[in-house]
Amino acid sequence: MRPEEAQEVALKILHTADWHLGRGFPSFAEEDEIKLTRARIDAVDRLLGLAESFAVNAVLCAGDLFDDPAPTEIWWRELLRLFERRNWRDRPVFLLPGNHDPLQPESVWAEGHPFRRGLPAWVHVVDRDNFEFPLSEEAVLYGAPCRSQAGADDLASRLPRREPDDRRIRIGLVHGQTFDVAGHQTNFPIALDAAEQRGLSYLAIGDTHAFRELPPKACPAVYPGAPETTTFGEKDTGFVAVVFFPRQGRPPIIQKHPVSRWRWRDEHCRGIEELEALCKQDLKECVLRLTLTMEVNVTQMDRVEAILVELKGNDATHGKAGVLLLDRTGLELNTADTGGFDANLPDVLKSVAARLQAQGQAPEGVIARRALYHLYRTVKEARP
Amino acid sequence: MKLLSLKVEHFRCVRQAALEFGPGLNVLHGPNDLGKSSLAAAIRAVLLLQASSREHEEFVNWNGTGVPYVELAFESEPQRIWRVRKTFGSAAQSFLDESRDGVDFHVEAKGRDVDGRLSDILQWGLAPPGGKGRPKGLPMTFLSTALLAEQDRVAAIFDQALSKDSDESGKKRLIAALQAVAEDPLYKLVLARVQERFDEAFTSNGGRRRGKNSPWVQVNEQIRQKEEYERQCSEQLQKTAAIEIELQESHRRQLERQASVETAEGIVQQMEAFYRAGRQRDEILGRLKESKARLAEISSVLQDLAQAEERRHAILLQVDDLGKRAEAARKLAAGAAQRAQAAKDEVARQQSEDRIRESLLKRTSIEKRRAELEAEQARNATALDRIQAVETAAARVRAIEKESQELTQSVKDLEERHSQSAQALSAAGERERGLRAVAQLIRCRAARESLEKTEKGLAQVNVWREEAARRRAAAVAMETALVAVALPSAALLADLRQLDQQLQIARARLDVGLHVSIRPKGGLSVTLQSDGEEPAQHDLADFPIEATASREIVIEIEDVAEITLSGGAQIARDEVERLQKRWLDEVEPALERANAVTLDHLGRMVAEAAQRSQEVQEARRAAGQLEQRAADQPDWAGQQRHRQQELASAEAALGQADRAVTEKLARELRVADLGAAEKRLETLRVETGKLVEASRKLDSELAAANALSVEKQKALAASREALLAAQSGVEGDWEVVLPRVTGRKTAIQAELIVVQKEMEALTTGTNQALTAAKKALEIAERARVAAESESAKAADELRAAERRVATSDGELAMRREAAAKLDIGAARATVEQVEGELRLVPEPQQRVTEEMLAEARAHVQSARDELRRIDDEIQAKRGALQHVGGEVAKQKADAAQEALKAAREREHFLETDYAAWDLLRTTLLDAEREEGVHLGRALGDPIARRFGELTDRRYGAIALGPDLETHAITAAGDARPVSSLSVGTRDQLSTIFRLSLAEQLQSTVMLDDQLTQSDAERMLWLRDLIRELAATIQILVFTCRPTDYLLPAEMKPTKKSEQNKPSVRSIHLAQVIERSATAQASATK
The missing domain is CATH 3.60.21.10 (Metallo-dependent phosphatases)
Structure with missing residues (x-):
């Protein structure tokens, strides 16, 4: 004026x-x-x-x-x-x-x-x-x-x-x-x-x-x-x-x-790179609705989960996003690639991974695919 | 499992025995036939044989006294102590007692249940009594064979397999035991963690946890709450939606009803107009009728007067004629009287002599008379013919005149109808022109609206394109700005940060803590600089100074020297130097290039650049979307041109029509759209067609009537001429002349008859003449009388006619007086005036009666009532909608649905996630179980290792099947059957096999003199193995050669005080077994 x-x-x-x-x-x-x-x-x-x-x-x-x-x-x-x-x-x-x-x-x-x-x-x-x-x-x-x-x-x-x-x-x-x-x-x-x-x-x-x-x-x-x-x-x-x-x-x-504090954002990530890039942004004052539509192998899935924890926070840390609303129904684990698993796994765990991988190949094998990821994550955490 | 104590009575050769076992190696030794094998059999019997079994007979005491009784105490797991008591034989009894301390027992089972419970406790693959597959007699399973093998069945283990057991418990126990051995530590850790996650959500039997910390309970509670909220919101929304639908329906009905009311009102207005026009026309027609009646009345009066005048004239003529007739009749009467007199004279004459002459004279006279009469008759007939011709002509003229009048009236009517038809056609044409203008106006309006829409669309597309261009330009500008600043990549920045951090760490390693003390010996100016801080100058005299620093102190002594004291090892300093150099080479230029002050500053710049880059992408994406949106739009420009053409065409078609008038007309006609206009036009065209058809018909009818009228006029003129021509042959008025001529004709005919008679009479003779004369006289008299009568009659008629003249004069005077008062001109003028008025009020399209009007008004009222009712209904629904919430309810319902969806997705994810943990756990266990199911692999190695050590590597691997069936053993590189081994070697292999199994099961194993065929060296090795294993498991050895197992120091029986020691217990059976008498005697012998 x-x-x-x-x-x-x-x-x-x-x-x-x-x-x-x-x-x-x-x-x-x-x-x-x-x-x-x-x-x-x-x-x-x-x-x-x-x-x-x-x-x-x-x-x-x-x-x-x-x-x-x-x-x-x-x-x-x-x-x-x-x-x-x-x-x-x-x-x-x-x-x-x-x-x-x-x-x-x-x-x-x-x-x-x-x-x-x-x-x-x-x-x-x-x-x-x-x-x-x-x-x-x-x-x-x-x-x-x-x-x-x-x-x-x-x-x-x-x-x-x-x-x-x-x-x-x-x-x-x-x-x-x-x-x-x-x-x-x-x-x-x-x-x-x-x-x-x-x-x-x-x-x-x-x-x-x-x-x-x-x-x-x-x-x-x-x-x-x-x-x-x-x-x-x-x-x-x-x-x-x-x-x-x-x-x-x-x-x-x-x-x-x-006068507002919060910015409401609708983000749709179709690849892990997009998710990485999003995570680098300043989302502190952001109400983020994040939709994931991507297919990843177990290693990438582990990274995705880590980023999600980074965004949302946990009992010990604040998340990078002020508020996160996550739609992960489009997040799929590609079980064809189990390269993330250690080649020196005990045979029994290799057998478990192979069984879950086989079950996960079926379209309805979502639970098996998730179980395969749990196996990967648990082995990773349990490794000395 | 460990055996604690054994008590035997009347069992085979043993009358009584009682002994307690140690936890490790128990060597039960004694000479042959002492009863070692009986004790071993007692242990097998009490654990495996049902008390009532027939097999008990072999246990019966050899001297036939007492009932076989065995009591065995054992511990299945810490503080789980069992005591089995069995009395074999006909009075068989079984008890199973349980205790925690081995002192206080309580009965756990009796009779057959004892064996069932023992099967559960031991898990040796023995089906409970009554169960399918439990063998009769003393049942032996793989494990019972392994752990309690009989003396004479040392190698029986090689013939056994788990698959032959009567139930799976033995195999399961082995699997469990061998798995634990085989489990990989990582596997165990993974399984433990997976189990932990599984336990969060599931109970041990796989059911979902129900406690307050159960994730299912929490998520279910959330869903329940959200479902409840969503249900409430949905109910409100449904109510809202239902009311809105009803409201829309009511609005629709309201609009329909409004239209219906307007239509009905329009109809009523039109009907009222028709009704008024009809009434007015009727009133005018009434007046016209009255005025015409008046005119007709006046005309009639005048006509009557004229007719009266004519009648008077005719009567006068008649009087004149009657006077003449009376005079003629009187003359005829006089003539008849003269003739009568003459006849009298004739009669008299006849009666005289001169009658012949007289007769001649008479004939002549008669003939003359007849000739005169015939001539007159001919004239009279001619006159009568002429009069009849006139009469015919007059009748024809009257008929034609009447027809002509009727035709004229018909033409008039047709002309009037034609005029009305023309007016109606004109009005229809006017209406059609109006409607066409309205339709064009509507087309114009529609074309304009379409044009506006396309223009809006085009404008919107332009706005989008401009916005897209703006965003692209902004993106380019931002990108240009980004390019202008040379920023490192994120990876390089991370490297730089790492370098910076490494430098800081390296510097920190130099932070060792320095202290310098300078004591001057004379005046001295010193500058001290600690850790790169500001230098401080000190002028020293007598006082010492001290300086401290973390990593570096620089001392400058005037212009003499500069001393630098640095902390840390050389390697650390070198590292700092190296890193500093790298910092200067890598970080400094990066900061300069980016014009950044610090790395943090640079980091923020990079983050901002990334943000800008994101914004550039965002702007490009938005621009792309806008362009795509614009591209996805219809061809608005083309449509605009098309619409403009349409509008121009419609405007041209509308032409110079007055738009205000046309708009007004459209409102009046309530034509809002093209369809309605076209419909109206079509209706109008149909009506106009009918009117044209009617008009055409009227035209032809009128032309025909006119033609006929002309013909009639011509016929009338011809008839009138014929009448005049006929009348010219008649003297006077034919109507007056006609009776006279007719009367004369009659008279002549009568006279002719008289003359004829006279003639005949004259001809017939004198007498006859006289007769004839008399007859003639008579006739003449009658003629006279008739003539006199006729004369009198004519006189009467004349008088009557004279009276009629008088009457006629009076009537005429009255009529004249009345006619003088009448004004036919005024009456005609009135008729014309009223006819003019009538022409101004055309016949309405429809005749409307009061009843029809009342009915239409009632219809309007009914429609208005319905509309009012709908209005009330709408108000009520609006009120209801206010109550249920409308848009607020929609928003809440949307939020509730979204929340419920989110909660269900969370539940789904939770279910999937925990199902995945469950699946992972199951798969881990399955895989492990299936890996471990091949028990031979798990057990084969330790057996082969031990056997190899025993035989000095003479034998290799032992091939055990999945169910521990023994296939072969490798010797000299080939697989060989176990049966090919020597007895001693086979016994040794069997012992190692059994010991290894017992080790895995952590169970007692009983060796009943099994190594008697072993050489000393191997025996020594086996003793060491047994003693080694006895540290962890209980081993009972029944032997007559205790030195094979015991050290010399251990040979003496173990004291009570030493019994708790786990290692080795020596039990001299001779001291604990009391043999039965017969047995003793037998033994003594």
Whole structure:
């Protein structure tokens, strides 16, 4: 942003969404799941820190802050603690119930819930359809919450239209899917031109986990995406939007800032060289889904297993990969080549190897092939 | 196994004996016939023979007293002590007692069970009693033969084989024992580790472990939890999916119902329009009918007036004629009266003399009269013919006029229908043009949409290509940057690091610790530098200085000297120097080339370069994918040209049509797509065809009617001319003249008859003349009366006609007065006006009644009710969907399925992995077992080795089969049968064989005077072997030559206190055996 632009800024906000606090990662091992669940709270802490560093005027959280309307206590307690650590009297935070954490009587948003009661005065819950909050003399926020996990209503249509003489910066805060995403008609659809229709300067949306900015530039609708990736295949995640509203009705300036710790990578290694190369990379902050499709002899298999231990770690050492999810169904042992076995093996072990090799030649001989590798490994370990 | 003690009573020659065995060599010696073999037999019997067996008879005490009883204690494994008690014979009894300390026994088995348990304990290949294959009598197996061989069956072992045993236990025991010997240490280690892994997951009997640490329990619990979670999520998802399907179905029905409502409303609107048009037309037609009726009424009145005028005129003419007729009748009456008078006169005359003359005169007069009457009759007939011709012509004119009027009306109707048909055709043409425009508009729209799609596709392809180009450019740039920096390969870097590490290690070896103390003897400036640190200058006077360092101290004494003190051996220093040189030659240039400061720095640069290289590959791969994706796209450019042509063609076809109007028309017609437009057009074409056909038919009908009308007009004109021509031959109105002429015709005919009669009467004679005159008089009188009657009648008719004139005048006056009040012009104008209105309201396509309209409205209402019900249904389903979760449920279900899949894959991997450990373990055991099954190989070597030592290498390998059957022995390079050996040698070989077996089994072996044929030298060797083996196994030797086994010092019986010593025990049987009396006597003899 040019300095002169900064001087003309009338309002700064940080727009975030889809924290999904409390989301489980049941595909992962328990210790890895904990790393990932904790990372979500860490990301919230980082984004709140970013809000401080930018001295934004307000923080807008556009829904799905919790993965469930009634998360276990540890999650909302920790979020309260993050808020309590900050004394933002002049920087309101707005929490919008989304489709994952809709505004319902049993939810954390209910008036009597300890989370709601424990929120500082500067944290506001968007708990009515005609929610309106003046951010300054020049800016106003409108919002409408989700009240169920699914709905066909366009919540943006509940925001008031701009009056002809209204020159303020008008910001909308809703949760849902814009119409251009096919097959989501029951997921709170939002018209693509909702911002234009309602006369909004900026429409802050949550739901889609990728960072997306929808035209027009004059009144964009923006998904900041999830601050931490929630699953493989998600693109452009791990950001928040810091938005600068210039005076004189000029279009807002949107900056995309990373706040995530983890990079989720899907890697497919088809040869041991690729696996070696991958292992040399910096994977410390990486959630790695590794698919192995290769046929190796016992020596190579031993190397593959060693690399996998190197990546995943064991009881004594940390793995090179932050989190490893391994699909080894395509990893096959080629039993035709038993060159890795010591020629001086006792006859009985040679006989065992030959028997397993013979059994392993059959297509269904996967167990025999694995047993052959175990034999190789055990002999190697047992050798003085 | 070790024997502990033996107690024998009444057994063969032994009345009683009790002895205890040592753990090593037990030499039981005594003279012949003392009972050594009986004790050996007692041991075999108590272990192998069932107490009730018939074989016991040979054990019966020789003096016939007492019952044979044997009690043997033995230890099968440490602290597992058994005691067998058997009483043989008819009162046979067997007991097996067990003890841990050899003192306190408890009964473990009785009777036949004892032998079964013994089979289990000994594992000598003997089937339990009752079991299949157990031989009768004293059963001997391979092992029992080997371990308890009888004195006279020394070489029996060569005839035995494990395969002949009654069960497998002996063989298994040997396999187990010999395997342990044969196992390779590596094999054992591998097996132990594999067993360890096997034990993690499986129990000893191969079942899966169930404890909390069992991997199966953990993974199964994970799967169970995940299945449960997945089931819950799936249920929610199924509910969501079901509701969404229902919702889609409801939306579909809603759309259908909306369309149905709109269609029904359209139909109602159309029907209402038709209905209104029909009503309006009916109203106009009603008015037209009324106005026409009024016009007809006025016309009728006027026509009636004209007819009344005509009738009055006719009546006046009739009156005039009647007056004339009355006058004529009166004249006729007067004439008839005159003739009657004349007839009277004639009668009178006839009755006078002048009647002939009178008759002549009369005839002349009559003939004259007849001639006049006939002439008149001819004229009258002519007149009547003319009048009839006029009448016929008039009737024809009237008929033609009527037909002409009907034809005119028909033409009018046809013209009206033709006009309506033309209007309908025109309207259909208009509609068709509109629909064609709509269809073209839709084609335009579709073509535009297709064009937009192809343009989007083309744009997307361009974007991909640009992105691919950008990525390739980025890859090239990165690659260029990579090439610009000269970095070592990973292998070279590793070498450099290794060199660096070696240098550090070499330097560390120089770190021996140095200390220098300098005591000046005068003023001196010294600079000290320790281990390459900053030099420190010292000005020394009286105080000494000290310096310490790890590996090097440099002392610079002013400008005098520089002393370097280095630690470490010369070889270490040389190594440092060598490595430093290498470092300078290899590392330094690499650092300079890469502009790196340290090796770590260089390492990071290499890693970054590798990362960049990876990114280059990534960028190239991404570019390739993008290009491939772009290449995989359809030919958007070609499609774009094609679509543009389509659009241009469609635009051209649309032409100058007003698009707004066409759009509006499309909306009005609710035509949204080309199919609907084409369908409508087709319907319209069919309707237009029908209209054209109807119009064509009307045209032909109208032309035919017009032609007929012209013909009728011509026929009418001709008839009218014929009427006028006919009328010209008639004086006056033929209708008036006709009755008069007809009356005259009748009168003339009557007169002619009278004249004829007169004539006849005149002709017939005088009397007859008189008669005739009288008759004539009579006729004349009747004629007079008739004429007078006719005259009176004519007068009456005249009066009646005059009255009708009067009446007619009155009526005429009234009609005239009424007609004066009527305005036929206005009535015609009204009719024309209404007809004009009617033309403005064409006949609707369909006649719609109120009932039809009501029915259609009811249909609309029904459709609206259904739509409302569907709306309610959709709302309810949306509510249900909100409840079950929608997209949230889908996401959770996806995550749960993925987690379950991952858990199952883990389980599968675990199963495969542990199955592999299981298979490996089984294969290890199988392989080993199969290797060890050839027991002959395992046992052959030690036997051959020992036998070779014994025979001074005279004999080589002994060929033993897999089941330890003895095949041959190698002697002088050839395999020879064992039977070819001398008895002594065979006994020696047998003893070595048995001792070796006992050694492997760690079992007691009993030698019953088996080496009696051995020479002293070999005996000595065998004694040493037996004594050596006795260190580990128990050997019982029954012998009468104890010196063959014992050293002289050992000859005396072992004391109680020495009995625990494992080595050698000498048992003098004479001291422990009490022979039976008979036996003693026999022995004494």
